[in-house]
Amino acid sequence: MKFSLYDTTLRDGTQGEGVNFSSLDKLRIAHQLDEFGVHYIEGGWPGSNPKDIEFFNLAKNETFKTSKIAAFGSTRRAGIAVHEDPQVLTLLAADTPVVTFYGKSWLMHVTEVLRTTPDENRAMIRDTVRFCKEAGREVIYDAEHFFDGYKDEPEYALSTLAAALEGGADMLVLCETNGGCLPDEIADIVSKVRERFPDAAIGIHTHDDGGLGVANALAAIRAGATQVQGTINGYGERTGNCNLTTIIPNLQLKMGIEVVPDLTKLTELSKYVDDVANLPHFPRAPFVGSSAFSHKGGTHVNAVQKLSRSYEHIPPATVGNHQVVLVSDLSGQDNILHKANELGFKLARGAPGVKGILDAVKQRENEGYEYETADASFELLIRKILGEYTPTFDLLEYHTTHRTHGVRGFETCEATIKMDMNGQRVYTVEEGDGPVNALDQALRKALITVYPEIAQITLCDYKVRIIDSKSGSAAKTRVLIESTDGVTHWGTVGVSFNIIDASWEALVDSIDYFLNRHKSA
Structure with a gap:
């Protein structure tokens, strides 16, 4: 039957x-x-x-x-x-x-x-x-x-x-x-x-x-x-x-x-139904989740690079999924090499800079950074350590204000930025829906005259995580931002005791990543 x-x-x-x-x-x-x-x-x-x-x-x-x-x-x-x-x-x-x-x-x-x-x-x-x-x-x-x-x-x-x-x-x-x-x-x-x-x-x-x-x-x-x-x-x-x-x-x-x-369409179908339902896709779902074939521990990564089925019960492509190598404080050189090569950096085991990248990742993860969903920030970290990073601007100062008038019932958020760009001092002021949006608007206003292509970038997700909640209001904050140019998506991360500083770091990484990629294309 x-x-x-x-x-x-x-x-x-x-x-x-x-x-x-x-x-x-x-x-x-x-x-x-x-x-x-x-x-x-x-x-x-x-x-x-x-x-x-x-x-x-x-x-x-x-x-x-x-x-x-x-x-x-x-x-x-x-x-x-x-x-x-x-x-x-x-x-x-x-x-x-x-x-x-x-x-x-x-x-x-x-x-x-x-x-x-x-x-x-x-x-x-x-x-x-x-x-x-x-x-x-x-x-x-x-x-x-x-x-x-x-x-x-x-x-x-x-x-x-x-x-x-x-x-x-x-x-x-x-x-x-x-x-x-x-x-x-x-x-x-x-x-x-x-x-x-x-x-x-x-x-x-x-x-x-x-x-x-x-x-x-x-x-x-x-x-x-x-x-x-x-x-x-x-x-x-x-x-x-x-x-x-x-x-x-x-x-x-x-x-x-x-x-x-055709079982290869399974992951696509799963994500499609979640999208129509306006629900987040469950990353740990068997077969179709983004973590279903992800590897984080250094020994696991070393093994799957030699033989995928050593830690994968089926080839991910069978169900339309793919293998993911994560970079974290559990990483070994194999994680770094795999991820770096995936991002376009041709590095070999023992090559200059590989240990520096690994040490930097472990140190920064100890400080609260997380690169599993922040590939763009990880790429910028590699570029900086390998000496391939070109800063978009030099920040001199930024300032944000938030004013609420209790009687008149209005709110105003404003950001001012002073920066040095190509030897020229630039000063911008913008308002926004909250201090982070105001900073984003002021930063774009300063850069768009020189880099008009940043008009393509839109912020599509913004997540805030309190890292050490036992410290109460003095706890460190991690901000994860997802951006898109309409074709690709990328994630950036910022960490600080101040949520505005953490957001600023993730915002700058997003634009820096886009412009560095644009220059090297």
Whole structure:
């Protein structure tokens, strides 16, 4: 039986805290999932909100070459004929080729939550499947709380699956809704289901409350499940759903189950969905995170330079990622050489300057600097030690002011800069939204007449970290700035007891880096 991927990012994923998509966002993501090769895309619950209604209306006019769009809902209500239930009728009105709905498998939920009888619950499942099948839909039945239900009353839980099959369900999906089971429990119960219903197609839907969403899904697949439901980047209610960006490469690379045509697009897809959700990409995500193939310790770097698989379980390019060598106080010469060569400096082990660079990094990291995300500042450090640095200007003095008028209710931030540039004294004054922005504006005003290309630079991120918080307001501050010229991004760092000085250092590094690169291009 062919294995299938079922994505519920657009429905179950949006139940996660901080995850929101417009109807057009959903459509864009659906097309990306289709391009990637996902077999089923659950678009939402039609009728539950205007966005989902609009999505299904839009999707009707779209072409998907790989994926089938599914509408999600629930069984008919107790005591109501299925053809009279508005929710079921709305489910069919979405006009999708696939209908997925959930029903109760846990007897406690049947009697205490639905407040109906065991027989009526089975009838609700059977009737809803049959009604949707008679309407010409492919029907996927999600057996909610199946594993908890099985552990309490195994025969009743199995009887609800039998009811779905009697109605003609195409797929029985066993849902680990509370996320509290262990892999051996999952494997055992899925095996029992497979024994009872040998000809049924079985899927698995897990949650990550115990940190085992992916592990539990893999256990179910080993026990006979042929469909996995999950979300991109593990979005979902509480701690999230089974993470498709983790389970897909495990299936394809570790278990030999071919699920998508081109796994090299996985990292790109993961970042795309985060971008649309306006959420930061998780750096430590397996396979797709920026740290997934990063190496910091000197012995590790030495080893991966000789043989990558000595510390990498797969080639990073297999999933569209890449190896990263970090520079820190844990670095050895191999880290410095690798990073320097990556930045365009052709250095060899034992070459003049390599030890100086390494010593400087260790000293500055001890002072609070961090170069892992500040490649531009690291490049400038190398240039200074190797004698290849050309200063843009010589600072004579800068001054910032912040004034707040309590009665009139206005604020003013102003910066003045005095500098020597090419033997000429320059003096500028500018206002800004805060002292750092005012400094940035004054610095640009002074430089742009000589270096008009700096107009391309924009600051796209600004982070402040208190290094030794036990010192209170006298603690050192680290400022990390990310800049871009619209094509490339670079990071710079500044450290000081004064947040303004730390910001100034990172600002100057950003412009210095850009201009030094521009001159050497």
